[in-house]
Amino acid sequence: DIVMTQSPDSLAVSLGERATINCKSSQSVFYNSNNKNYLTWYQQKPGQPPKLLIYWASTRESGVPDRFSGSGSGTDFTLTISSLQAEDVAVYYCQQYYSTPYTFGQGTKLEIK
Amino acid sequence: EVQLVESGGDLVQPGGSLRLSCTASGFTFSTYWMHWVRQVPGKGLAWVSRINTDGSSTTYADSVKGRFTISRDNAKNTLYLQMNSLRVEDTAIYYCGRPLGGGGSIVAFDIWGQGTLVTVSS
Numbered sequence: 001d002i003v004m005t006q007s008p009d010s011l012a013v014s015l016g017e018r019a020t021i022n023c024k025s026s027q028s029v030f031y032n033s034n035n036k037n038y039l040t041w042y043q044q045k046p047g048q049p050p051k052l053l054i055y056w057a058s059t060r061e062s063g064v065p066d067r068f069s070g071s072g073s074g075t076d077f078t079l080t081i082s083s084l085q086a087e088d089v090a091v092y093y094c095q096q097y098y099s100t101p102y103t104f105g106q107g108t109k110l111e112i113k
Numbered sequence: 114e115v116q117l118v119e120s121g122g123d124l125v126q127p128g129g130s131l132r133l134s135c136t137a138s139g140f141t142f143s144t145y146w147m148h149w150v151r152q153v154p155g156k157g158l159a160w161v162s163r164i165n166t167d168g169s170s171t172t173y174a175d176s177v178k179g180r181f182t183i184s185r186d187n188a189k190n191t192l193y194l195q196m197n198s199l200r201v202e203d204t205a206i207y208y209c210g211r212p213l214g215g216g217g218s219i220v221a222f223d224i225w226g227q228g229t230l231v232t233v234s235s
Contacts (some may be wrong), residue, residue, distance in 0.1 A: 013215035043159075049208055050158065061213075061223065081201035091159055097220035101174045102148075102160040 002026050002096050006105035012113040019081040021108045023094035028074045031098070036100035041070055041079045043090045044107075050093060054079065086112065115139035115224055117209050122229030129199050135192040135209030135226055143167075143187040145215040149194050151205035161207070162194065162215075165217065171226070177203075182183065199233045206230050 002025040013019040029038045037057035042050035054070035057077055067082045082086055089112060094105040099101045121133040135147070149161040162173045162183040170184050182195040192209050207229050210222035 008118070012167070023132075038220075042222075045170070049228060052221055052223045055213060055219060065163035069149070070199075073189075093223070100172050100222055101162075104158040106157050110190070 001101055002029065002099060002103050004094055004096055004103050004105040006092075006094060006108045007100045008108060009106070010109040010111065012111045013084045014113045015085050015086065017113075019084050019088070019110055021079045021094075021110070023072075023077045023079070023105050024063075025075045025077075025096055025098075029096045029098035030074050033092070037073050037077070038096055039077050040095050040097065041068075042093045042095065043088075044093065065095075068070050071084075081110075084110075084112070117211060117212075117224055117226035119207065119229040120216075122207065122231045124234065125199055126231045127199060127201055130195070130197045131199065131203040131231060133194040133196065133207055133229055133231070136195075136213070137190045137192070140211070141225075142185075142190040143210050146217050146220075147192045148181055148184060148210045148212065148220070149192075149221070150208045150210050150225075151203075152208065153205045153230070159205075163220075164192070165213050166215075189225060196231070201233050204231060206232045214228075231232055 004023045007022045039057040041054040044050040058070040069080050091107045116138045119135045148163045164171050164183045180198045184193045209226045211224035213219045213221045213223040
């Protein structure tokens with residue numbers, strides 16, 4: 001199984017500042033055949049299901065604000081929120097869909113400083 | 114509106130059985146692979162199972178293999194998860210998820226249900 005490890009476990013950032021969450025996979029999730037990274041990011045708020053933010057490691061889902069961006073390739077990935085808003089307080093998860101079992105990171109809790 | 118609605122969660126004793134349902138609306142259910150994902154309240158997410166469009170192919174996490182069965186009824190736009198030999202560690206919120214693009218390649222879930230709580234306890 002591919003193990004997904006996020007860092008940090010929790011993060012406190014001031015409003016308007018940048019937030020960066022890292023995700024590392026135990027093996028590459030990059031497919032040479034189509035040059036794509038099989039990595040997605042979700043946001044989950046209390047009492048709600050996860051919300052898709054990013055897929056293919058860097059493609060923003062429709063309707064997601066452009067302050068959210070994804071980057072990275074192979075085994076190391078980053079979710080960046082360029083200017084933190086109050087509504088961004090949530091837990092963020094990465095997930096690989098390179099192979100089954102599809103696996104998630106343990107989550108990063110983002111709070112306001 | 115594109116929607117998934119789960120039902121069937123309940124309190125059940127260890128060793129018991131339960132069947133979860135996920136009813137889809139607002140999209141062509143029969144053209145999408147479908148998945149179950151679970152989450153222990155307050156903890157992380159764990160993928161459980163997937164099924165292809167016509168139900169001929171299924172895959173399971175090792176933790177549920179041999180105990181859970183995923184199935185679907187495309188005429189009823191409904192996904193199922195039959196859960197047998199339930200264990201305390203199966204206690205979780207169970208979500209059904211629709212992958213972006215429908216097929217087996219982009220397993221990024223753009224549509225989730227609200228979840229149904231399964232509690233396994235004596």
